[in-house]
Amino acid sequence: MATSTVQEDWRGRRKGRQTFELVCPVCKKPYLYQGGPINAAKRQFCSHACAGLGRPHGNVTEATEHPTVRDTAWAAGLFEGEGHSSPTTRGKSTQCNIAQKDVWVLQRCLALFGGSVSKPNKRGVSYWRAYGGRSRGFLMTIYTFLSPWRRRQAEKAIGNA
Numbered sequence: 001m002a003t004s005t006v007q008e009d010w011r012g013r014r015k016g017r018q019t020f021e022l023v024c025p026v027c028k029k030p031y032l033y034q035g036g037p038i039n040a041a042k043r044q045f046c047s048h049a050c051a052g053l054g055r056p057h058g059n060v061t062e063a064t065e066h067p068t069v070r071d072t073a074w075a076a077g078l079f080e081g082e083g084h085s086s087p088t089t090r091g092k093s094t095q096c097n098i099a100q101k102d103v104w105v106l107q108r109c110l111a112l113f114g115g116s117v118s119k120p121n122k123r124g125v126s127y128w129r130a131y132g133g134r135s136r137g138f139l140m141t142i143y144t145f146l147s148p149w150r151r152r153q154a155e156k157a158i159g160n161a
């Protein structure tokens with residue numbers, strides 16, 4: 001376990017971020033985790049891709065259908081309006097998601113492209129999510145159907161991978 005600048009406040013609580021040498025439970029690679037000691041003691045993953053595989057509620061599944069051009073155009077239209085793509089927070093990979101209250105629509109995405117669908121949040125919104133190679137593949141597949149603005153967002157997301 002490595003340490004960095006951690007200060008104790010007047011109550012003796014430890015504040016600030018530390019760097020921990022952890023081993024990813026999914027890919028078994030050692031990596032540096034930055035955060036508080038309480039979170040470091042929990043199961044932490046080296047990347048979103050590994051978290052998707054390792055967390056019990058982040059059930060990543062493979063596609064069960066092969067998307068046709070029509071399916072791809074449909075998904076692009078959905079992503080255009082309700083989607084988002086970006087580099088992941090550690091800047092090493094790509095993520096994309098689609099927010100939607102109608103879970104049927106997200107299950108359709110899951111069947112066509114794989115990934116995961118979250119439980120609804122407090123506002124009743126669920127998310128279809130993809131990380132890493134799956135996310136890059138999805139963005140490249142729908143790319144030609146996207147608006148210039150969405151294309152730039154996708155390029156930024158992929159370019160950082």
Ligand SMILES: [Zn+2]
Pocket residue numbers: 024025026027028029045046047050
């Ligand atoms: Zn990993």
